[in-house]
Amino acid sequence: MTKDLERDLGLFAVIAISMGAMIGSGIFILPGIAMAEAGPAVILAFVIAAILVVPAALSIAELGTAMPEAGGDYIFIERGLGPSFGTIAGLGTWLMLMLKGSLALYGGMFYIDFVYSLPTWELAVPLLESTLSIPGVRALGITFALLFIAINLIGVKQTGGIQSIMVVIMLVILGVFIAATIIQVDGANYESFFSEGLDGIFGATALVLVSYAGVTKVAAVAEEIENPGRNLPLGLLLSLIITAVIYALLVFVLVGVVDGDALTGENENVPMGVATEIVYGDAVLGGVSIGFFAVAAIVFAALLALVSTANAGILTASRYPLALSRDDLFLKKFEYIHPRFSTPFVAILTTGAIIIFIVATQEVDEIAKMAGAFQILVYILVCGALIAFRERDLEWYDPDFHTPGYPWVQLFGIASGIFIIAQMDTQEIVGSIVIVIFGFVWFKFYAEDKIDREGVAKGLARRQAGKQFVEDTEQQLADDGTYEILIPIRQDVSREQEDALIQMAAPIVSRRGGRIRVVRFDEVPDQVPLDIPAEELSETDLEFEERTDELVRYLEVPVEVGEIVSHDTRHAVVNFAERTGADLVLARREATSRLGTLFGRDTDWIMEHAPCDVVFVQHEQRIGIDEIAIVTDRSPFNDPLKVELADAMADVLGARVRFLFAVGEDAPDELTETIEDYHAELDDLCTVPVESAIVRTDDAVSGLSMELESSDVVMLSTMTHRRLPDLLIEQRSDRLAAAIEQPTMLVHSKETRRGSFLRPILERLLFE
Numbered sequence: 001m002t003k004d005l006e007r008d009l010g011l012f013a014v015i016a017i018s019m020g021a022m023i024g025s026g027i028f029i030l031p032g033i034a035m036a037e038a039g040p041a042v043i044l045a046f047v048i049a050a051i052l053v054v055p056a057a058l059s060i061a062e063l064g065t066a067m068p069e070a071g072g073d074y075i076f077i078e079r080g081l082g083p084s085f086g087t088i089a090g091l092g093t094w095l096m097l098m099l100k101g102s103l104a105l106y107g108g109m110f111y112i113d114f115v116y117s118l119p120t121w122e123l124a125v126p127l128l129e130s131t132l133s134i135p136g137v138r139a140l141g142i143t144f145a146l147l148f149i150a151i152n153l154i155g156v157k158q159t160g161g162i163q164s165i166m167v168v169i170m171l172v173i174l175g176v177f178i179a180a181t182i183i184q185v186d187g188a189n190y191e192s193f194f195s196e197g198l199d200g201i202f203g204a205t206a207l208v209l210v211s212y213a214g215v216t217k218v219a220a221v222a223e224e225i226e227n228p229g230r231n232l233p234l235g236l237l238l239s240l241i242i243t244a245v246i247y248a249l250l251v252f253v254l255v256g257v258v259d260g261d262a263l264t265g266e267n268e269n270v271p272m273g274v275a276t277e278i279v280y281g282d283a284v285l286g287g288v289s290i291g292f293f294a295v296a297a298i299v300f301a302a303l304l305a306l307v308s309t310a311n312a313g314i315l316t317a318s319r320y321p322l323a324l325s326r327d328d329l330f331l332k333k334f335e336y337i338h339p340r341f342s343t344p345f346v347a348i349l350t351t352g353a354i355i356i357f358i359v360a361t362q363e364v365d366e367i368a369k370m371a372g373a374f375q376i377l378v379y380i381l382v383c384g385a386l387i388a389f390r391e392r393d394l395e396w397y398d399p400d401f402h403t404p405g406y407p408w409v410q411l412f413g414i415a416s417g418i419f420i421i422a423q424m425d426t427q428e429i430v431g432s433i434v435i436v437i438f439g440f441v442w443f444k445f446y447a448e449d450k451i452d453r454e455g456v457a458k459g460l461a462r463r464q465a466g467k468q469f470v471e472d473t474e475q476q477l478a479d480d481g482t483y484e485i486l487i488p489i490r491q492d493v494s495r496e497q498e499d500a501l502i503q504m505a506a507p508i509v510s511r512r513g514g515r516i517r518v519v520r521f522d523e524v525p526d527q528v529p530l531d532i533p534a535e536e537l538s539e540t541d542l543e544f545e546e547r548t549d550e551l552v553r554y555l556e557v558p559v560e561v562g563e564i565v566s567h568d569t570r571h572a573v574v575n576f577a578e579r580t581g582a583d584l585v586l587a588r589r590e591a592t593s594r595l596g597t598l599f600g601r602d603t604d605w606i607m608e609h610a611p612c613d614v615v616f617v618q619h620e621q622r623i624g625i626d627e628i629a630i631v632t633d634r635s636p637f638n639d640p641l642k643v644e645l646a647d648a649m650a651d652v653l654g655a656r657v658r659f660l661f662a663v664g665e666d667a668p669d670e671l672t673e674t675i676e677d678y679h680a681e682l683d684d685l686c687t688v689p690v691e692s693a694i695v696r697t698d699d700a701v702s703g704l705s706m707e708l709e710s711s712d713v714v715m716l717s718t719m720t721h722r723r724l725p726d727l728l729i730e731q732r733s734d735r736l737a738a739a740i741e742q743p744t745m746l747v748h749s750k751e752t753r754r755g756s757f758l759r760p761i762l763e764r765l766l767f768e
Helices: 011-022 030-066 073-081 083-117 119-124 137-153 160-184 197-220 228-257 271-280 291-317 319-326 345-361 364-392 408-422 426-450 495-512 531-535 539-552 569-580 594-599 602-609 638-653 669-683 700-710 723-728 732-739 759-767
Strands: 003-005 484-490 515-523 559-566 584-588 613-618 627-631 656-663 690-696 713-717 744-748
Touching: 011 197, 011 228, 030 073, 030 197, 030 228, 030 271, 030 364, 030 408, 073 083, 073 319, 073 364, 083 137, 083 197, 083 271, 083 291, 083 319, 083 345, 083 364, 083 426, 137 291, 137 345, 160 228, 160 271, 160 291, 197 228, 197 364, 197 408, 228 271, 271 291, 291 319, 291 345, 319 345, 364 408, 364 426, 408 426, 484 495, 484 569, 495 515, 495 584, 495 613, 495 638, 515 569, 559 569, 569 584, 569 602, 584 602, 602 613, 627 638, 627 700, 638 656, 638 669, 638 713, 638 744, 656 669, 656 700, 669 690, 690 700, 700 732, 713 732, 732 744
Parallel strands: 003 559, 484 515, 484 584, 515 559, 584 613, 627 656, 627 713, 656 690, 713 744
Antiparallel strands: 613 744
């Protein structure tokens, strides 16, 4: 049994990942340092840097649609130019990402120090001023580095949703700053625009190149992007354009409202903080001084961006020694995956240790320039790799996106990259040469004898470099009119729970003449590329396959088994159900809690996004089913679905169906007659014997739970939870499911609209 990989990153996620990796040091740290080199023309430096990145971005977009594999630029260079250049690219990218993470960590701490040094700090927090002391900037950076190393070691989940929210918050704060400040620019500040000449502009360009390093980060997760032919190139270009415009506007505003000496002085590492303090430090709104709060908002955005970049730097950087090790190009110990946390322990520890060393010993401008040098070196190799693939005219190389202007765009990328490196300081030039020489020497003496492959540039395509995604057997799963139930199995589901779900689905499928698809969804930490667990079959995987095959032999319905690896199980379940045309998702659900409601449940997300009906099961199934109870609630969609499922199960199992509805003790006869007529209409939908009961009680949960004691399976309606209303008033179905011990099927029709804010309140008023 093979494991498929799940593509669950859409266009917005691609843009969010790319922009989230770019918006950081570029605007919050570097403008002041760059202005010291270029003067007011620093604006052009940011624009030129964006232009220099375009050839590599377009090349990676094309290569990513041809080879949607984890690893990104390293994979493309290794396959195109050969393992020797792949070694250089892997080491160079690893160093660049570590330097970028170090820059964010070290530079971000200057903002904390800046806020603490403001005169308004004592006014804003007088009780803390006398007791709180801020450690040194480097010490703060090292402290945060240790925290992020620990987070990545234990595989704490990072989600695209959180990343998207952070990007939106940053854009809102920066957008408000631009809109409110651009009208205050002083044209005199732009005089002597080219005072530092072309050398100053190119030097500043080399410095700020690292601002755009994140644009190609998303290529490292190319195999996790849905519809990569559209979303990868479009996401890369949109994120680059949007970020370049934001950078240009922000630098234009900074130069226009702040005197050059203020930006390049002792606070040159906190240009956004300095600008906000100068412009809004004395601002008053409605008699209230807002200067401190304006600075606090900018500092919050800076820390949000820089801390996110630093954490993502450790996460992403650690993948490169792991990839090199798996390709026999680096020490095998870097391939070690921790058995408990499923994270690359050695790779993360080594990456973190180097970042701590950089933070402790290097200056901000040195870190930025060295990161830019390694970045442009990798971009040169990427452009060369694309040329190698194109010129070989390989049959399997069939990208969904083709770079416009080939080969001139790539040749420009190579030439401009070499030119910019030549404009850098001696340290950066030497560093670039050293990494190239070291990469070749390391490959020659360590890796050459361990591998027997070459890049396409030498005429030998590695096995099937254009490995395509397994599309979950989409071709054979085209809708053929049969009823299909998808049973998603999480890693924490026991054998008994899995068997109960399959046995519950079997009679429904038997009646409808369909099939069951049992899929185990393995969720791995973001720190680990999906292809690592996909290539390995653990004892648990083999046990899952064996026990499922054993159970299937006793069922008279077709059952197919598979496994999917993803970083986000809920997205993977919904995407799989949509691609395979599932009619029903039948999954296990743990008892709900108020805390779960507050932070959001995966089950709610699945109900809201699934393209089909969804049923969640609580409690273990009893042996033998004689009675299936349906608690009706006059839902126009859920009740018919419950009846349909119960009738199918009862027909195959020889069971009976019972309808129950709770009314108050003093409910009028007109209401009970209405319910009886309603149950009669539902009875017409059944082919098995049906009983009907109206439960008079002032406590619906207590009264119904007593009536349900004789039932073997209970069916209830469920709906998506709203955080605030359901936190205050719990859904009756949740309370009833928690009060009984019988296997409970919580049914949600795809036609059911999301519950409104008033739904839980109205439910309690009407039925209790």
